[in-house]
Amino acid sequence: MVSHAHRGTTSSALTRLNVNAARLLGIPPRGYAHLLGLAPEHLDDDLCRPPALTSIRIAELATVHAPWTDVSLVMTQQSGIGSLGVWDYLITSAPTPLEGIRDASTYLGTVVDTGTDTLRIDEDGEHVTVSHLNEADLAYEAACAVRACALGVYRHRLSGAAQRRLVPVRVTLAAEAPRRHHALTELYGTRAIEFEAPVSSLTFLASDLNTPTPHAQPGLSAVLRRHAEQTLATAIPLHDWLDLFRTALASAHTEAEAEAEAAPTLSAVARRMALSTRTLQRRLDEHGTTWSSELETLRRAHITRLLRSTGLSIDSIAARSGYADARALRRAVRRWYGTTPAALRRTGHPDAK
Missing domain, CATH: 1.10.10.60 (Homeodomain-like)
Known part of the structure; x- marks a missing residue:
């Protein structure tokens, strides 16, 4: 659904989250201010789409400053429901969490650069696997942090939709095994994490994601999908x-x-x-x-x-x-x-x- 004009860009909301995470990790603004190359009003305007490279470079700085596992946790903690705009509500307001994550997959371009990152949903009888695809090398710590954070955000949004804490039965990460991964255990609510996998993914019981969303309203998902399309149609890609x-x-x-x-x-x-x-x-x-x-x-x-x-x-x-x-x-x-x-x-x- 995202046009090629938006390739190479991300939402300003995502850039703000990365800036906030960098600040919390103790990276002074002078360490990344020149990477933004944007006027403050652009960073605060949700119609603007900064270059994806901006967020990547900030993630690189963060992983130099702290382990990628900690970076992914801090990034996820900064992304409360609503912080990523309409994309969040596509998940939390759908009739079921599964329908919501399907919509989130279709409109992932409202948040990230779909030229590099993809959200895939696979259903197999009793299980549903939510995968975040990014082909960056397993040893590239900034990409490891981004992939791990993406899974953390998916779990958080799905739990928000179900209004209860959802725990995946399996987690796989396209990342080398870290020395310690207590941050990831906190992120996913389980120690069942497999490293050096070809794809980063969360596997849930299908029954958890097919349960009706408690606060879903008839017709709201259709309104949100139209809003997501309008967001992409009116977005202003910025260049660094x-x-x-x-x-x-x-x-x-x-x-x-x-x-x-x-x-x-x-x-x-x-x-x-x-x-x-x-x-x-x-x-x-x-x-x-x-x-x-x-x-x-x-x-x-x-x-x-x-x-x-x-x-x-x-x-x-x-x-x-x-x-x-x-x-x-x-x-x-x-x-x-x-x-x-x-x-x-x-x-x-x-x-x-």
């Missing part, structure tokens, strides 16, 4: 500062190529962004990158595209990309890919000579 810089750099590169210039200059891009060159370099440093690194990344993508989609000679591509000659271009391609421009070309443009 680094996205804006890369857009400016790509535009300057296109103009430089059209005017037969070697490459865009730092000062030219700074002017486009109404910044001094010193401020631009400082902002790049704050985002963990440099002018030379960004320029080389752009050149690499540009050269790869020309090799794979055009029949231009190596000399011509070198001239259009700011390299002194074909030999310099060959050295760069060897450094990037460990192969030659001709071999790289054959993989994407078999008819080129």
